[in-house]
Amino acid sequence: MQPQTKFILLTQAASHDELATLDRPNVERKMVIGPVAANSARPRLKQLASRVGPHIPGRVRRVVSRIGYRLNARLKRRGAGAILRTLGVDLLFCPFTAPTYFEPGIPTVCTIYDLQYKTYPEFFAPEDVAHRAQTFIDASKRATALAAISDYSRQSAIEHGELDPSRIRTIYLRMARRIAPNTDQSTQVLDRLGLTAHRYLVYPANFWKHKNHEMLLTALGIAVNKGLASNIKLVCTGAPGARQEWLMNAARDMNLHDRIVFPGYLPNSELATLISHCRGVVFPSLYEGFGLPVIEAMTAGVPVACSNTTSLPEVAADAAILFDPRVPDQIADAMLALVNDEALRTRLAEAGRNRADEFADSQRMANEYWELFQHAIAGSRDENLITGVAVDGWVGDRLKIQVAPLQETGSLEIELMAPDWVPQRSISIQVLRDGKADGAPIKLKRAATRIVSLPMSQSGGYCELQFSPTFVPARCGFGDDQRELSAMLKRCSILAGNSIRIQLYPEKTSA
Numbered sequence: 001m002q003p004q005t006k007f008i009l010l011t012q013a014a015s016h017d018e019l020a021t022l023d024r025p026n027v028e029r030k031m032v033i034g035p036v037a038a039n040s041a042r043p044r045l046k047q048l049a050s051r052v053g054p055h056i057p058g059r060v061r062r063v064v065s066r067i068g069y070r071l072n073a074r075l076k077r078r079g080a081g082a083i084l085r086t087l088g089v090d091l092l093f094c095p096f097t098a099p100t101y102f103e104p105g106i107p108t109v110c111t112i113y114d115l116q117y118k119t120y121p122e123f124f125a126p127e128d129v130a131h132r133a134q135t136f137i138d139a140s141k142r143a144t145a146l147a148a149i150s151d152y153s154r155q156s157a158i159e160h161g162e163l164d165p166s167r168i169r170t171i172y173l174r175m176a177r178r179i180a181p182n183t184d185q186s187t188q189v190l191d192r193l194g195l196t197a198h199r200y201l202v203y204p205a206n207f208w209k210h211k212n213h214e215m216l217l218t219a220l221g222i223a224v225n226k227g228l229a230s231n232i233k234l235v236c237t238g239a240p241g242a243r244q245e246w247l248m249n250a251a252r253d254m255n256l257h258d259r260i261v262f263p264g265y266l267p268n269s270e271l272a273t274l275i276s277h278c279r280g281v282v283f284p285s286l287y288e289g290f291g292l293p294v295i296e297a298m299t300a301g302v303p304v305a306c307s308n309t310t311s312l313p314e315v316a317a318d319a320a321i322l323f324d325p326r327v328p329d330q331i332a333d334a335m336l337a338l339v340n341d342e343a344l345r346t347r348l349a350e351a352g353r354n355r356a357d358e359f360a361d362s363q364r365m366a367n368e369y370w371e372l373f374q375h376a377i378a379g380s381r382d383e384n385l386i387t388g389v390a391v392d393g394w395v396g397d398r399l400k401i402q403v404a405p406l407q408e409t410g411s412l413e414i415e416l417m418a419p420d421w422v423p424q425r426s427i428s429i430q431v432l433r434d435g436k437a438d439g440a441p442i443k444l445k446r447a448a449t450r451i452v453s454l455p456m457s458q459s460g461g462y463c464e465l466q467f468s469p470t471f472v473p474a475r476c477g478f479g480d481d482q483r484e485l486s487a488m489l490k491r492c493s494i495l496a497g498n499s500i501r502i503q504l505y506p507e508k509t510s511a
Contacts, residue, residue: 001366002026008087010101032083032101091373098135099142107376109369110139112148112168114289115156116210119310123209136161144376147171147369149290152311158435165435166462169372173290174365176299176356179268181276189270190277193235193263197277200233200261201335203284204271204293207236207243210286212307212325217247219284219331221254226332232259232339234282235274239265276300280338280345283307284325291315295359298352303345305334315359319351364396364484371400375462378402382460386492386504393488393506397470401504403460403494410496412454414465417488420447423476424469427487432464444487456494 006026011019012033019029084092084103092101094110102108117124117132124132139146140161146168148154154170157163190197205211213236220234238244244262251260266274275281281297283306291312297304298319305321306312313322321337321344323330337344371387378385379402388399395416403412418427429442431454444450454463467486474482494502 001370008089010083091377093373094139094143097139099138102138102142105380107144107380108142109145109147109372109376110143112136112139112146112153112157114153114287115160116287116289118156118160119287120210143167144380145169145372147372149173150311150314152314153289166433168435169368171365171368171372172359173292174359174361175292176295176360178292179272179275179296180299181272185269185273185276187273187277189266189273193261195233195235195261196231198279199231200235200278201338202235202237202275202278202281204237204275204281204297205283205285206238207241207247209243212284212286213247214250215325215328216282216284216331217250217254217256217260219328219335220256220259222328222332223335224256224259226336228336229339232279233261234259235261235263235278237263237266237271237274272300275302278302280305282331282335282338283312284323284331285312286310286325288312294320295356298356299360301349301353303338303348304352305331305338317355319348319355321348361484375400375402384494384502384504389489389505390483393490394483394485395467395487395489396484397467397486399465399467399489400462401464401492402462403456405460406456406458406494406496407500408497409458410456410494410500412456412463413491413493413495414452414454414489415449415491416444416452417449417490418444418446419488421478422446423471428468429487430466430468432466433461438463449490
C-alpha cells in the first residue's frame with residue numbers, strides 16, 4: 001500500500017527468522033532482543049518468581065508483579081537505548097499493546113484487544129492481572145492514539161482507562177477468510193478423528209477458563225437427555241494441557257466420553273476442514289474482545305450459535321443463535337436447533353455468509369490503520385488532517401477531520417454531494433465529536449448537495465462523519481469498483497474569523 005514508507009519490525013530472536021516472510025524492499029527486521037541465555041537476568045527472574053510467587057499473598061504478588069513488569073521492560077530495552085530516534089522513525093506502532101520502546105515526542109499507536117482481567121480477575125493469577133493492568137495503563141498514558149478491535153473493547157477501554165473518546169477508534173479484525181477452506185481440501189482429519197461429515201458440532205477455542213467448557217459439557221448432557229441424535233458428536237479443539245485433561249476426565253465422569261472428541265491443536269488447514277464439514281459451531285465463551293472464530297465459521301457457510309455477551313452480539317448480529325452462556329438449558333436448546341431445525345440452519349448459513357462479508361476486507365482494515373497512523377502523526381504536530389476520502393472524492397462509511405488550534409473561533413464547512421445514479425434514495429450522516437453523536441442525523445438526498453457547518457473552538461478538535469447506508473458499485477451493476485462508497489466530498493474548509501480560509505479538500509494549502 002505504501003511503497004514509499006519504510007517499515008522496521010523490532011523483533012526478538014525467537015521470532016526473527018519466522019518473520020522473514022514479511023521482508024520487502026521497504027520492510028526490514030531489526031532484532032532488539034537476542035537469544036535468551038540461561039544465566040541472563042530475565043530467565044533468572046522468571047525462575048525466582050515461579051518458585052517464590054505461590055507463597056506470597058495475592059496483594060503482595062500484584063505489587064511485586066508491577067515492579068517486575070517495569071524491570072522486564074527495562075531489560076528488554078537494554079542495549080536498544082533511544083532506538084527510535086537513532087533510526088529516525090516518525091511513528092511507533094505497538095500491535096501487542098505494550099509500548100515497550102516508547103520514546104517521548106514520537107507518536108505512538110497501540111492496539112487494545114480486551115480488558116478481560118477487569119471483568120473476570122478470578123481467571124488470572126494476581127501477577128498476571130498486575131501485568132495486564134500495567135500494560136493497559138502504559139498504553140493509555142503513552143499512546144498518541146489507540147485502536148480497539150470492537151466497539152465493546154473500545155467502550156471498555158474508555159470506561160476503565162478514563163480515556164478521551166477521541167483518542168481511541170474501533171478497527172475491526174477484518175480477517176474472516178484467514179482459514180477459509182479450499183474446494184480441494186483433504187478430509188483426512190475427519191477419518192483420523194473418527195468423524196462423519198455434518199454429524200458433529202465444533203467449539204474452536206483453547207481451554208482457557210473464560211471459554212466456559214464446563215457449561216458446554218453440562219449443556220451437552222442436557223441436549224442428550226432432550227433427544228440429541230446418538231450419532232452427533234461435539235469436537236473441542238485446543239492445545240493439550242492440564243485443563244484439557246481435567247475436561248476429558250469430567251466428560252468421562254458425566255458418561256459423555258463417547259460423545260466428545262478432543263483432537264488437540266490443529267493446524268489452520270485441518271481446522272478449516274473440520275469447521276466446513278461440521279453441523280454447526282457452538283461458541284459459549286464468557287468474554288471476547290472480538291470473536292474471530294464466529295466470523296470464520298460464517299465464512300464457511302456454517303450455522304453458528306454463540307453467547308449474547310461482550311462483543312459477540314456486535315459481531316454476530318442477527319446471523320447466529322444467541323444464548324446466555326451461564327444458562328446450560330439455553331446452550332442445549334441452541335445445539336439441538338443447530339442439528340434439527342433445517343429452515344433455521346439455512347437462514348443462519350445465508351445470513352452468516354453476508355455477515356462474514358462485512359469482516360472480509362483486510363485492505364479496508366489496513367487503510368483504517370494507515371489513517372490512524374496519519375492522525376497520530378498530524379496530532380502530535382498540531383496539523384490539520386482529513387482522512388476517509390479517496391483521490392476521486394468518494395467517501396466510504398466515515399470521514400474523519402482533525403483541526404489544529406486556531407487563532408480565533410471558527411467553523412468547519414463540509415460540502416457533500418450524492419450523484420443521481422446512486423442506489424440509495426437518501427444518505428444519513430451522523431456527526432460525532434469526541435466519539436459522541438453531535439445532534440440528529442443529517443439527510444443527503446440522491447442528486448442533491450448538502451453543506452454541513454460545524455462550529456470550532458480556538459483549540460481545534462476532532463470530528464467524524466458516519467455515512468449510512470453504503471454501497472459497492474460492482475455489486476450494483478456500476479462497473480468493477482469494489483470499494484464501499486456513500487457520497488462524494490466536494491469541499492472541506494476551515495473558516496476562522498472573517499479572513500482566514502484553509503482548504504482541506506480539494507487543496508491542502510492556505511488561501
